[in-house]
Amino acid sequence: MKLILKNPFKKKFIAVLAIIGIGIGIGAMVALGFVTDSVINGIDNKIHNSGIDMLIKGEKVNLTDPNIVFYGPNKPLNKSWLDTIKNTEGVDSVAGVYETKFLNKNMLVPINLIGMENTSLKYQGNITNGTAFNDDSKEGIISSGLAKIENKTVGDDYKIDDDDYKIVGIYEPDNLMGVSLSFITSLKNVQDYVQDSENLSNVIVKLKTGVKSEYVSKELKNEYGDNIDVSTSIADNGVMGEMISMLKQLSLAISLLALLIGGIGILNTMMMSVYERTREIGVLKAVGWKNKRIITMVLGESLVLTMVASIIGTILGILLSMIVLKFLMDDVSLVFSINTILQAVIFAIIIGLVGGFYPAHKASKLPPTEALRYE
Amino acid sequence: MSFMEIKNLKKSYENGLIKALDGVDLTIEKGEFIAIIGASGSGKSTLLNMLGGLDVADEGTIRIGDYDLRNTKKLNEFRSKFVGFIFQLHNLISNISCAENVEIPMYELKMSNKEMRKRSLELLDLVNLKNKASSDPKVLSGGERQRVAIARSLANSPAIILADEPTGSLDSKNTENILKLLQELQIKENITLIIVTHDLDVAKHANRIIEFLDGKIINDNKNN
Numbered sequence: 336m337k338l339i340l341k342n343p344f345k346k347k348f349i350a351v352l353a354i355i356g357i358g359i360g361i362g363a364m365v366a367l368g369f370v371t372d373s374v375i376n377g378i379d380n381k382i383h384n385s386g387i388d389m390l391i392k393g394e395k396v397n398l399t400d401p402n403i404v405f406y407g408p409n410k411p412l413n414k415s416w417l418d419t420i421k422n423t424e425g426v427d428s429v430a431g432v433y434e435t436k437f438l439n440k441n442m443l444v445p446i447n448l449i450g451m452e453n454t455s456l457k458y459q460g461n462i463t464n465g466t467a468f469n470d471d472s473k474e475g476i477i478s479s480g481l482a483k484i485e486n487k488t489v490g491d492d493y494k495i496d497d498d499d500y501k502i503v504g505i506y507e508p509d510n511l512m513g514v515s516l517s518f519i520t521s522l523k524n525v526q527d528y529v530q531d532s533e534n535l536s537n538v539i540v541k542l543k544t545g546v547k548s549e550y551v552s553k554e555l556k557n558e559y560g561d562n563i564d565v566s567t568s569i570a571d572n573g574v575m576g577e578m579i580s581m582l583k584q585l586s587l588a589i590s591l592l593a594l595l596i597g598g599i600g601i602l603n604t605m606m607m608s609v610y611e612r613t614r615e616i617g618v619l620k621a622v623g624w625k626n627k628r629i630i631t632m633v634l635g636e637s638l639v640l641t642m643v644a645s646i647i648g649t650i651l652g653i654l655l656s657m658i659v660l661k662f663l664m665d666d667v668s669l670v671f672s673i674n675t676i677l678q679a680v681i682f683a684i685i686i687g688l689v690g691g692f693y694p695a696h697k698a699s700k701l702p703p704t705e706a707l708r709y710e
Numbered sequence: 711m712s713f714m715e716i717k718n719l720k721k722s723y724e725n726g727l728i729k730a731l732d733g734v735d736l737t738i739e740k741g742e743f744i745a746i747i748g749a750s751g752s753g754k755s756t757l758l759n760m761l762g763g764l765d766v767a768d769e770g771t772i773r774i775g776d777y778d779l780r781n782t783k784k785l786n787e788f789r790s791k792f793v794g795f796i797f798q799l800h801n802l803i804s805n806i807s808c809a810e811n812v813e814i815p816m817y818e819l820k821m822s823n824k825e826m827r828k829r830s831l832e833l834l835d836l837v838n839l840k841n842k843a844s845s846d847p848k849v850l851s852g853g854e855r856q857r858v859a860i861a862r863s864l865a866n867s868p869a870i871i872l873a874d875e876p877t878g879s880l881d882s883k884n885t886e887n888i889l890k891l892l893q894e895l896q897i898k899e900n901i902t903l904i905i906v907t908h909d910l911d912v913a914k915h916a917n918r919i920i921e922f923l924d925g926k927i928i929n930d931n932k933n934n
Contacts, residue, residue, distance in 0.1 A: 341805045618801045621764060622815035623790020623866070703764045707797065 357644030365652025367586030368675030450525025465504030601690030617706025637691025794863030853884035
């Protein structure tokens with residue numbers, strides 16, 4: 336055990352280089368993991384603070400389905416689902432939303448047209464200027480981003496195809512469906528616009544106090560299976576969810592690459608170590624050490640290096656994620672995820688074992704007489 | 711039956727071109743102190759490696775106690791329980807203490823850490839180096855290092871100690887001290903001590919001197 340702890344540091348400079356290599360990999364993995372989790376958590380907190388606990392959409396569309404162009408990644412839900420979902424245990428209230436897109440000659444990208452009852456507007460964000468619309472009038476509120484681009488303000492008219500809407504408010508999008516370029520009017524207006532009074536694009540769910548969204552989500556999934564798509568977190572939802580998933584995959588890929596480079600460093604360090612200690616290994620064999628014990632010693636040394644690196648890397652990762660969040664996303668607080676640290680440490684152990692195995696095997700196969708003759 | 715019986719031992723290298731041992735027959739009794747002498751390449755170190763189970767013969771047999779050294783599966787056990795090695799360059803491991811160096815052969819003997827430390831301190835005491843137990847071998851003199859190596863060779867209470875030029879890197883005063891120490895231990899513990907040397911002054915300390923030439927024994931004399 337003492338040899339395992341002391342041998343890796345015989346050549347301090349080489350050991351430090353190997354530790355830095357693995358440490359950077361671990362640090363990258365921890366920092367990217369923490370930042371991603373913190374961002375998701377921050378957005379989720381905002382959503383839940385606005386009162387949305389869950390967002391339910393219709394069944395997911397196969398990506399090869401040509402109709403995806405019309406209704407996006409989820410099929411519409413029949414409005415009868417509103418009552419079905421409302422009657423689910425734990426659900427406090429529900430609100431139907433119809434979301435579609437329209438084209439405006441001034442804009443290159445389609446704009447979101449969202450239909451919902453004015454009592455549900457609190458779920459969409461804060462009205463920063465003006466008031467809510469009247470459900471029975473051709474009125475609406477415009478997102479601050481769209482208002483800026485279109486140079487519109489409260490009291491102006493806004494034309495969507497052939498219909499004129501009066502802008503009664505400007506709002507700041509801040510929720511699970513939040514998109515910066517959007518116009519919200521009553522549910523009826525949008526259903527008329529799309530000539531579909533039977534369907535909804537999604538249902539906002541508020542749960543009773545103390546009820547966990549995961550529990551209700553599971554109940555709904557058990558009851559209705561793939562007919563509905565339930566999101567309890569931004570990470571489950573639509574384009575944002577896909578982006579987060581991509582970000583996670585990207586961070587994993589970067590971390591694995593960094594760890595792979597670190598692993599090569601470990602392999603090199605251990606090969607050098609075994610090579611330089613050929614005579615010492617010869618002595619160990621001469622005094623009767625079994626191959627198994629020599630393999631254990633070299634693998635142990637490799638693991639010591641990676642464990643030291645993972646401790647340093649984890650601290651580095653935490654510091655890095657704190658710096659990133661403080662200077663780039665000061666409204667997001669750091670979420671410590673033990674799973675991220677565990678994942679990084681497990682990867683480090685695997686790298687340590689893989690990087691140490693060949694040198695260990697080589698050491699165990701050294702003929703003692705040749706090893707003892709080594710100069 | 712003798713303690714060690716070596717019959718028709720042959721070992722060659724480079725596809726038989728170099729005959730390191732060429733039909734060696736030898737018997738050795740328990741507690742003997744033997745010096746093997748000869749010029750470089752005469753086969754003395756090859757024989758020592760064979761006797762220590764570090765190498766295997768091409769032909770012939772070696773039986774030491776109950777061990778038949780043709781059985782390669784038992785060589786690790788033989789080395790860990792039966793033999794102590796002393797090398798010319800002491801071969802101590804740096805970065806760990808002298809006591810930890812002495813403990814190295816004990817790992818295969820299933821001893822507890824406490825037992826190992828107790829035994830290593832006893833052995834360092836035996837070679838008058840108990841006060842250096844926690845020192846790194848790097849800070850010791852050549853003679854002191856060789857004494858630590860002797861303590862290490864005794865760690866497994868061996869029946870045989872095989873020493874390859876144990877005083878080769880020491881000055882005359884240290885050589886004398888080390889030989890005296892080895893001789894005392896050999897008598898005290900009734901160990902069979904076999905020293906390989908090219909130095910006749912060293913060989914004179916032994917009870918029996920065996921001379922090698924071209925892989926063969928050319929002289930085998932008692933030294934009174």
